Amino acid sequence: MPEPLFQRVALIGIGLIGSSIARVVREENLAREIVISTRSPQTLARAEELGLGDRYEADAAVAVEGADLVVLGIPVGASEAVAKWIAPSLKKGAILTDVGSTKASVVAQIAPHVPKGVHFIPGHPIAGTEHSGPDAGFATLFQNRWCILTPLPGTNPEALEKLSAFWRACGSNVDTMDPQHHDLVLAIVSHLPHLIAYNIVGTADDLETVTKSEVIKYSASGFRDFTRLAASDPTMWRDVCLHNKDAILEMLARFSEDLAALQRAIRWGDGQALFDLFTRTRGIRRSIIEAGQETAAPDFGRHKA
Amino acid sequence: MPEPLFQRVALIGIGLIGSSIARVVREENLAREIVISTRSPQTLARAEELGLGDRYEADAAVAVEGADLVVLGIPVGASEAVAKWIAPSLKKGAILTDVGSTKASVVAQIAPHVPKGVHFIPGHPIAGTEHSGPDAGFATLFQNRWCILTPLPGTNPEALEKLSAFWRACGSNVDTMDPQHHDLVLAIVSHLPHLIAYNIVGTADDLETVTKSEVIKYSASGFRDFTRLAASDPTMWRDVCLHNKDAILEMLARFSEDLAALQRAIRWGDGQALFDLFTRTRGIRRSIIEAGQETAAPDFGRHKA
Ligand SMILES: NC(=O)c1ccc[n+]([C@@H]2O[C@H](COP(=O)([O-])OP(=O)(O)OC[C@H]3O[C@@H](n4cnc5c(N)ncnc54)[C@H](OP(=O)(O)O)[C@@H]3O)[C@@H](O)[C@H]2O)c1
């Protein structure tokens, strides 16, 4: 058996992402010891029941002691408080990373507290589901997905390479970019889709002319696809909105502008404009399937044809 | 073997829906003979290669001769032309139905041409996938889905019951409502979701600040869910927009109003409003899963956890 990449990994936050990391670290033998800490005694007890780690600590500062990799798997809005808490206990030479869905804000919250000699490299695995908590994770979550790292200027190249190797060992491809660009890209590929999904489900919920029971019965005609994203964790998504405000507002403005044009084409019966838009958008799905990021099975494979 | 419900079923249009009907009619022995007609010689030849029917006719008027059930499975905008074509050849006592995604316009297009003694009962199976054509259909498409019939005043009750029995034999539950209400319900559960999906994919495609390759690589974070609906048939969706304009514009207005409020909450950092919306929308997915209209597996079951 090859030497594990890390001696001791400390996971702060053990929800969907943290627990998926715990599982793949165990399966792939990426660390000698897994130490787990989370905010609530209940979640910590559940992590222990599931056997996700080797040690369980209520105090995050104790959990990070002596760890050579520390991963924060918590809502982005909690980054500063947790960074302040653990900073004095971080080992010299340790890599500190996170998995938060926004990056510029996380950098602003964490970087000022990182002691000299600790390598802080923000990250974001582009993988997830609509479920939360330690039971929702699984070892293959990151397989064939991308992980974006947003190293700060002057980042130690060996530390960056080691963290990249870690994510590759989890099954992911690794990209690096600056935090601002990450936030813009994620605003369109993730944040806007979630907001639109939440919004349309809210609109349907509010109608007086169509009953909720009708929406539910006939949802297979399109609506149900949106309910998956709109069932995601409210705390996580509140934090994403608050911490990537500018990029999200920019993308929302673009979306609304395009929607106004579409509305106009419908109002004036411009069949050609409608046909052109509806044709252009098909190609993107084909490309996503070819890139191995989506299944080609009809209806996401829900049907067993 | 019990007596089939119908002697001769004529399917005019043999795409996703028409060919799914052909398959289930065969499997469940719902008719003694299946006659197929479609616009293009290519599609007709393909239907024959697939063995979907017993007889194949280029002339729709010939295909409907002597049929006791005629099903139009064509884009809604083609309804009037096809109705005019087949009307003189319809057998007295025959049931004429369709599967179009809008109903008031289909009624307006077809009803004036229906000869006395023919039972015209519009219908819409709430089932489909993003794929088109005779290869895309499958016999289980309608299983556990709803089929909405929108009978006109004075419809013969036996004919209505016979068509309902047909859809139940295809695996569906049957509801009846008036065409206007159908169009309003479908505008929110199907038409708006498709338009929003087409729109967001269009927006992403147009950005200068984020490359198409980035959109594709990182699409697993939410965007790809929208690409399924946005890969649907452009002709079908152009026709839906042109033929359910008023209801769609009404739902678009509601959606935009709600989106403006959401945008405002983001701009002003109103975390509570965001949290409340994101919490309220979770319940609907739960209800849809409980109603058997959606899978509970994370990520639509794309993941093999
Ligand atoms: N879900 C996704 O699809 C996805 C994908 C990529 C990245 N991410 C990012 O990954 C991070 C974790 O998401 P997740 O889906 O794993 O969440 P999750 O399943 O809801 O788990 C959240 C974890 O964070 C802890 N936590 C919550 N609030 C906290 C606070 N105020 N202070 C300290 N700890 C807190 C929770 O602790 P207790 O349970 O003990 O309270 C739990 O351990 C987020 O930053 C999210 O943006 C999520």
Ligand SMILES: NC(=O)c1ccc[n+]([C@@H]2O[C@H](COP(=O)([O-])OP(=O)(O)OC[C@H]3O[C@@H](n4cnc5c(N)ncnc54)[C@H](OP(=O)(O)O)[C@@H]3O)[C@@H](O)[C@H]2O)c1
């Ligand atoms: N797709 C769905 O998810 C879904 C669900 C419920 C209801 N519907 C409704 O079902 C109907 C058929 O949809 P589909 O998905 O089965 O479509 P499809 O797979 O694209 O097949 C369309 C069929 O209609 C024929 N056709 C196209 N344009 C025509 C025209 N101008 N005149 C006469 N025939 C024409 C085609 O003939 P050729 O191939 O020979 O040209 C083909 O046989 C539509 O009204 C749609 O709104 C669709």
